[in-house]
Amino acid sequence: xxxxxxxxxxxxxxxxxxxxxxxxxxxxxxxxxxxxxxxxxxxxxxxxxxxxxxxxxxxxxxxxxxxxxxxxxxxxxxxxxxxxxxxxxxxxxxxxxxxxxxxxxxxxxxxxxxxxxxxxxxxxxxxxxxxxxxxxxxxxxxxxxxxxxxxxxxxxxxxxxxxxxxxxxxxxxxxxxxxxxxxxxxxxxxxxxxxxxxxxxxxxxxxxxxxxxxxxxxxxxxxxxxxxxxxxxxxxxxxxxxxxxxxxxxxxxxxxxxxxxxxxxxxxxxxxxxxxxxxxxxxxxxxxxxxxxxxxxxxxxxxxxxxxxxxxxxxxxxxxxxxxxxxxxxxxxxxxx
Amino acid sequence: xxxxxxxxxxxxxxxxxxxxxxxxxxxxxxxxxxxxxxxxxxxxxxxxxxxxxxxxxxxxxxxxxxxxxxxxxxxxxxxxxxxxxxxxxxxxxxxxxxxxxxxxxxxxxxxxxxxxxxxxxxxxxxxxxxxxxxxxxxxxxxxxxxxxxxxxxxxxxxxxxxxxxxxxxxxxxxxxxxxxxxxxxxxxxxxxxxxxxxxxxxxxxxxxxxxxxxxxxxxxxxxxxxxxxxxxxxxxxxxxxxxxxxxxxxxxxxxxxxxxxxxxxxxxxxxxxxxxxxxxxxxxxxxxxxxxxxxxxxxxxxxxxxxxxxxxxxxxxxxxxxxxxxxxxxxxxxxxx
DNA sequence: GCGCGACGTCGTAGATGGTGACCACCCCGT
DNA sequence: ACGGGGTGGTCACCATCTACGACGTCGCGC
Numbered sequence: 130x131x132x133x134x135x136x137x138x139x140x141x142x143x144x145x146x147x148x149x150x151x152x153x154x155x156x157x158x159x160x161x162x163x164x165x166x167x168x169x170x171x172x173x174x175x176x177x178x179x180x181x182x183x184x185x186x187x188x189x190x191x192x193x194x195x196x197x198x199x200x201x202x203x204x205x206x207x208x209x210x211x212x213x214x215x216x217x218x219x220x221x222x223x224x225x226x227x228x229x230x231x232x233x234x235x236x237x238x239x240x241x242x243x244x245x246x247x248x249x250x251x252x253x254x255x256x257x258x259x260x261x262x263x264x265x266x267x268x269x270x271x272x273x274x275x276x277x278x279x280x281x282x283x284x285x286x287x288x289x290x291x292x293x294x295x296x297x298x299x300x301x302x303x304x305x306x307x308x309x310x311x312x313x314x315x316x317x318x319x320x321x322x323x324x325x326x327x328x329x330x331x332x333x334x335x336x337x338x339x340x341x342x343x344x345x346x347x348x349x350x351x352x353x354x355x356x357x358x359x360x361x362x363x364x365x366x367x368x369x370x371x372x373x374x375x376x377x378x379x380x381x382x383x384x385x386x387x388x389x390x391x392x393x394x395x396x397x398x399x400x401x402x403x404x405x406x407x408x409x410x411x412x413x414x415x416x417x418x419x420x421x422x423x424x425x426x427x428x429x430x431x432x433x434x435x436x437x438x439x440x441x442x443x444x445x446x447x448x449x450x451x452x453x454x455x456x457x458x459x460x461x462x463x464x465x466x
Numbered sequence: 467x468x469x470x471x472x473x474x475x476x477x478x479x480x481x482x483x484x485x486x487x488x489x490x491x492x493x494x495x496x497x498x499x500x501x502x503x504x505x506x507x508x509x510x511x512x513x514x515x516x517x518x519x520x521x522x523x524x525x526x527x528x529x530x531x532x533x534x535x536x537x538x539x540x541x542x543x544x545x546x547x548x549x550x551x552x553x554x555x556x557x558x559x560x561x562x563x564x565x566x567x568x569x570x571x572x573x574x575x576x577x578x579x580x581x582x583x584x585x586x587x588x589x590x591x592x593x594x595x596x597x598x599x600x601x602x603x604x605x606x607x608x609x610x611x612x613x614x615x616x617x618x619x620x621x622x623x624x625x626x627x628x629x630x631x632x633x634x635x636x637x638x639x640x641x642x643x644x645x646x647x648x649x650x651x652x653x654x655x656x657x658x659x660x661x662x663x664x665x666x667x668x669x670x671x672x673x674x675x676x677x678x679x680x681x682x683x684x685x686x687x688x689x690x691x692x693x694x695x696x697x698x699x700x701x702x703x704x705x706x707x708x709x710x711x712x713x714x715x716x717x718x719x720x721x722x723x724x725x726x727x728x729x730x731x732x733x734x735x736x737x738x739x740x741x742x743x744x745x746x747x748x749x750x751x752x753x754x755x756x757x758x759x760x761x762x763x764x765x766x767x768x769x770x771x772x773x774x775x776x777x778x779x780x781x782x783x784x785x786x787x788x789x790x791x792x793x794x795x796x797x798x799x800x801x802x803x
Numbered sequence: 804g805c806g807c808g809a810c811g812t813c814g815t816a817g818a819t820g821g822t823g824a825c826c827a828c829c830c831c832g833t
Numbered sequence: 834a835c836g837g838g839g840t841g842g843t844c845a846c847c848a849t850c851t852a853c854g855a856c857g858t859c860g861c862g863c
Binding site: 479480481482483486492493494495498517520521522523 | 811812813814815816818819820821
């Protein structure tokens with residue numbers, strides 16, 4: 130392992146001068162600088178980031194703690210973070226909490242002990258302790274996707290309520306009346322807001338909320354499948370479905386396929402969140418698409434700003450969704466007459 | 467920031483003793499250990515991983531350098547790595563090279579300067595220099611998914627040739643004769659092996675390889691779309707398609723959908739690699755599924771072994787694929803008679 | 804019973820690689 | 834000749850680990 134001292138000796142200067150050349154902070158005689166750079170090249174010196182981090186008591190790593198790597202929303206989001214982070218000279222460490230508060234907690238402690246420069250997190254629970262720990266330790270944090278009450282942090286959220294309202298209103302508009310809802314875990318703000326949007330749209334249209342048409346699942350494929358099965362088996366007789374995230378939509382669809390129910394003739398479907406290759410699924414799926422990449426970009430920008438200005442006021446960004454109407458929710462063929 | 471010295475003072479012992487208690491290496495009087503642990507708890511001490519890493523000149527991070535975060539194969543693979551890594555006390559840093567050799571090179575240098583404990587990489591090119599740099603620096607490396615010639619490293623690969631051969635043979639078996647192939651970048655071993663498998667199956671069946679039925683693209687959705695369009699526009703008149711990865715399969719399918727071609731009646735399709743929710747796509751897609759999670763698991767196990775035994779012989783794991791027959795490749799309806 | 808030796812536990816101090824404040828020196832200009 | 838600006842070296846520091854040494858205790862033997 131070649132150190133800065135080896136370079137200094139080889140170039141006939143002090144280690145401090147090598148450091149200055151490498152960091153470009155102070156002025157160095159061009160002739161010396163030249164000698165240093167050529168020595169660096171000749172010896173194949175790479176500076177030891179760990180030692181540097183220790184001295185500066187801060188690394189150049191960002192931790193991005195997401196709740197599910199296999200959910201396309203998060204991978205797309207991560208791409209957004211990455212592009213900004215790299216441009217700003219940071220590397221991104223992806224941590225997958227798997228919707229497991231304990232794993233999440235471990236990652237947060239790791240982020241602290243590893244002195245990460247900042248954290249972007251989509252909390253897997255509404256427990257505030259962990260994120261509070263980060264804040265109290267002075268670690269810059271941006272919360273994304275899910276709201277966390279009682280904390281003054283930068284956040285980048287999506288207008289879940291409005292997105293869900295539009296989706297439900299669209300179904301009502303298309304003539305559906307018995308609209309079922311498969312909601313997410315009630316402790317997640319995304320889930321409650323989407324449920325609120327669903328209720329609001331019903332209310333606006335003068336429809337009453339029927340508890341038998343509502344199920345709450347876990348934002349996973351399996352949960353969506355089971356919820357759909359339960360809706361069908363319990364005789365709720367829905368003529369449409371609003372599913373509160375992408376994976377549950379897929380699960381519900383799989384249940385419908387298995388039971389030979391036609392979409393949208395037997396049941397119309399609108400899903401929340403982008404589904405990759407939605408165009409290939411038959412029928413094509415109407416979705417409320419989220420600007421995942423943009424969520425990542427904005428979160429990264431907020432984090433970069435927070436690092437340079439730790440005491441700035443908290444910024445809360447709310448991004449709009451977009452209803453993408455496809456075949457799974459087209460107008461109901463009027464039965465009877 | 468509370469250091470080991472604060473704990474030592476609070477517990478009335480030396481910092482060395484605190485270190486010993488924390489690491490459990492040497493024997494410490496139980497009474498003292500008790501005082502130390504309670505002081506740790508009382509002061510809320512968390513050890514500084516950066517300083518620790520400097521001292522041990524090695525971190526507890528694994529870099530996983532993949533070529534596309536948005537490809538489900540890699541996310542699933544990462545899950546496999548994660549599960550093993552966490553159990554072994556390592557954290558996983560995910561790096562997305564985006565099939566870009568320059569980005570990849572940067573990540574490799576970062577892995578070295580950050581003193582990562584090991585690297586798992588799916589090389590984005592056949593350039594050997596970067597990985598050689600890691601090896602020469604004594605950094606444990608496991609190469610996955612893609613072969614790299616001239617290097618003695620642990621590898622975990624999938625039997626691409628055999629998988630492709632089975633897929634093509636299956637199409638032949640189903641009565642298709644003009645089987646097109648959309649291959650991947652010719653500098654990637656996965657691509658060449660899959661192409662070899664395609665050719666082998668043709669040869670075995672006594673069919674000749676028709677260059678007009680072959681296209682090479684970039685393993686991306688767009689590339690698959692364009693290649694399919696080109697096959698159709700150039701009058702190659704394929705009656706079936708073998709696409710060499712998941713994203714290109716999706717792209718090709720989208721092209722077929724757009725042109726109102728029926729699958730498998732007009733053209734049968736077999737894709738390589740798992741496609742999430744293949745069941746929802748109409749028709750359901752026949753695929754050669756790869757054991758992505760298992761690739762990750764085995765790679766992680768090899769890496770852990772390599773870290774403890776740096777001089778062990780290189781292990782090369784070859785995992786089998788599995789042909790999953792679905793609707794997109796069912797027997798051709800015999801035309802005419 | 805006392806002394807010596809051995810073993811075990813704990814503290815001291817140095818090492819890890821890099822940074823940057825501070826200081827010294829040199830040269831030039833006035 | 835003196836002062837100032839610019840350039841480069843010295844050294845303390847970051848937090849932790851660990852080799853080595855010292856000290857205390859216990860046991861055994863005389």
